[in-house]
Amino acid sequence: xxxxxxxxxxxxxxxxxxxxGQLGRMLAQVARQHGYRVVxxxxxxxxxxxxxxxxxEIVGDFSDEHAIAQFxxxxxxxxxxxxxxxxxxxxxASAMGVPVRPSAAIVAIAQDRELEKRALADAGLAVAPWxxxxxxxxxxxxxxxxxxxxxxxxxxxxxxxxxxVRIDHPDSVGDAWAALGGQRLVVExxxxxxxxxxxxxxxxxxxxxxxxxxxxxxxxxxILDTTVVPASTSQxxxxxxxxxxxxxxxxxxxxxxMCVELFDTGAGLIVNEIAPRPHNSGHCTIEAAxxxxxxxxxxxxxxxxxxxxxxxxxxxxxxxxxxxxxxxPDWAAALTDPDVHLHxxxxxxxxxxxxxxxxxxxxxxxxxxxxxAVDARVALIGx
Ligand code: AMP
Numbered sequence: 001x002x003x004x005x006x007x008x009x010x011x012x013x014x015x016x017x018x019x020x021g022q023l024g025r026m027l028a029q030v031a032r033q034h035g036y037r038v039v040x041x042x043x044x045x046x047x048x049x050x051x052x053x054x055x056x057e058i059v060g061d062f063s064d065e066h067a068i069a070q071f072x073x074x075x076x077x078x079x080x081x082x083x084x085x086x087x088x089x090x091x092x093a094s095a096m097g098v099p100v101r102p103s104a105a106i107v108a109i110a111q112d113r114e115l116e117k118r119a120l121a122d123a124g125l126a127v128a129p130w131x132x133x134x135x136x137x138x139x140x141x142x143x144x145x146x147x148x149x150x151x152x153x154x155x156x157x158x159x160x161x162x163x164x165v166r167i168d169h170p171d172s173v174g175d176a177w178a179a180l181g182g183q184r185l186v187v188e189x190x191x192x193x194x195x196x197x198x199x200x201x202x203x204x205x206x207x208x209x210x211x212x213x214x215x216x217x218x219x220x221x222x223i224l225d226t227t228v229v230p231a232s233t234s235q236x237x238x239x240x241x242x243x244x245x246x247x248x249x250x251x252x253x254x255x256x257x258m259c260v261e262l263f264d265t266g267a268g269l270i271v272n273e274i275a276p277r278p279h280n281s282g283h284c285t286i287e288a289a290x291x292x293x294x295x296x297x298x299x300x301x302x303x304x305x306x307x308x309x310x311x312x313x314x315x316x317x318x319x320x321x322x323x324x325x326x327x328x329p330d331w332a333a334a335l336t337d338p339d340v341h342l343h344x345x346x347x348x349x350x351x352x353x354x355x356x357x358x359x360x361x362x363x364x365x366x367x368x369x370x371x372x373a374v375d376a377r378v379a380l381i382g383x
Pocket of ligand 1: 128158162188189190191193196219
């Protein structure tokens with residue numbers, strides 16, 4: 001059993017992962033490569049993407065005390081692949097002396113947009129103008145202050161555009177309040193951005209900070225569709241984005257990996273949100289960097305030195321369940337390009353909008369890498 005006083009965990013120790021989706025799966029792959037054991041807490045389902053690769057899959061709700069106790073007892077350190085969970089697991093871990101990295105306090109900030117905005121502003125980083133709202137009257141008041149257009153977001157547990165409504169006219173306040181189910185909200189001005197960026201940053205137990213450069217992201221229907229690294233920004237903007245990510249990682253005393261998502265307005269950078277774990281936009285680090293975001297997470301939570309995160313030019317395209325609408329995609333056709341790499345997450349049911357896998361391509365030119373990955377995705381369905 002680990003102890004918070006002994007930060008270093010060596011191969012043979014057991015990594016406990018909260019959540020069991022694709023991010024946990026890719027961490028489990030790296031952990032096993034390095035000779036660690038893995039236990040996952042799935043949140044309820046079984047034979048999960050991470051669970052099938054783990055030494056132990058604990059099937060239980062994130063608030064199930066029995067499952068949590070079993071999970072914590074099996075782990076030497078606990079980390080997260082999903083942050084929108086009940087934090088009872090953090091309390092149980094601290095009661096049992098098992099370190100949690102990143103800390104439950106950081107996860108509490110990342111799962112609440114209001115706490116997140118305050119933490120970012122406290123660290124001196126720019127965020128979109130925003131107001132909290134806990135009633136329809138406060139929502140109307142926020143619109144008066146901020147002026148339309150705004151995006152009203154559920155303060156807690158939002159991701160991939162879920163729990164969000166754009167309001168273009170004050171007359172829509174009642175509908176928006178009803179659509180969001182009367183929850184506590186964060187209302188923010190729509191940022192007229194030129195591009196969306198992200199920086200995946202790792203911070204070690206000793207306080208070293210390493211990133212993978214700046215990713216440029218394109219979303220379709222609020223879901224990340226493509227990522228290219230390095231982003232097509234100026235050197236100055238890239239340096240600023242990386243500095244902002246380092247700044248928040250240090251301010252929060254992160255131990256682990258964090259993704260910082262930013263809007264590049266052309267006149268400055270604004271932080272949209274943070275996620276205290278590896279991120280979809282960092283998937284290309286598996287092929288593009290000597291140490292991927294998952295290797296950095298493993299190293300950081302085990303109290304080890306970080307690896308070299310610098311990326312070669314690369315691109316990632318997401319594979320959603322929609323690609324299965326006419327049956328099994330043509331994997332052989334996609335892999336005729338020797339520089340395209342396939343990752344499938346082991347999900348049995350290919351629902352529309354569900355992240356089933358991704359393709360990566362690495363090359364000297366990020367635009368060509370993206371073209372190759374996109375071509376391979378087209379080849380999957382023959383059009
Ligand atoms: P989020 O769940 O906050 O990551 O939002 C999902 C996506 O909605 C972002 O990646 C942006 O494309 C868009 N979005 C969110 N907030 C804003 C904003 N304040 N201004 C403009 N676009 C936004």
